[in-house]
Amino acid sequence: MAELFFFLTAIVAIAGAIGVVALRNPFFSVLALVCHLLALAGLFLLLRAEFVAFAQVIVYAGAVMVLYVFVVGYIGGTAEQLKAWDGPSHRGIAIVFAALVFVELAIAILGSSLKALGTDGAAYEPGFGSPAQIGELLLTRFLFVFEAASLLLLIAAVGAVVLARRRGGIHDEPQRVAVSDFLLPPGVGTMAEAVGGPDGRPNPTLTPRREEPAELEGGQR
């Protein structure tokens, strides 16, 4: 029974992964990733990691994927168009590279001297992978990691707000803010305004240009 469930979930997980890579429309890629994550949660359950499996379903397949779907809906899922230089050769090199990485990983797994790799794992003890055990580990042994993760999440949230706000994360021209803007609001009759106009910049109609002869400048006034 466990073998059947393993092969079912593993095949769905790998098919979902291939779907993410192969489907042209990003929206369908996101849906394939949701299928992949659900199947992966099944594999986690088989490995008796209950808490991680449920966190995977709720946080990943729920929250993060909803964020993806929103962004795909905002951008508009446009299928990629093929380009001239990006022919089958580029794709072939990438697939050959991935296959080589897989061969290397398989050699590393099969050639490992870890005797426990060929077993079903350590003897199961009640409470393994439960929220109680994870919580105890997080709050005792991995307390620093826990706090660092919370700080990282805060930084990421602030960064996302800064990047995606209404004005755009990357300004075309940086806004200039000076102390004199607050001390001397426009229209108070300073010497700078008399010379340069109300915004403090040199007035192009008043300042004499160097190329123009002097009598023309006088005639304009």
Added chain:
Amino acid sequence: MTIEWYLVVSALIFCIGAAGVLTRRNPLVILLCLELMLNAGNLALIAFSRMWGNGDGQVFAIVVMVVAACEVVIGLGLIVALYRRRLPIDVDDLRELHG
């Protein structure tokens, strides 16, 4: 099932994700493929956690999920900022840092 099977599945998912990062050009799909690779790492971590009967690997997997969530948020924020500036959503056209 023995632990080796889980590790082989993990390696396969990792390689599929790597191939996706190399071949796709839409940054959204590249982020999805990065998720695939991180999840393959998670599966290996949890398989080893089961192998030793130790919960440390599961805590590590949760931390990996936190980091993946942060990466997704920043990446999607960048994509939305690109879209607002009417830049092409294509990593081959965004080559100003290419030199």
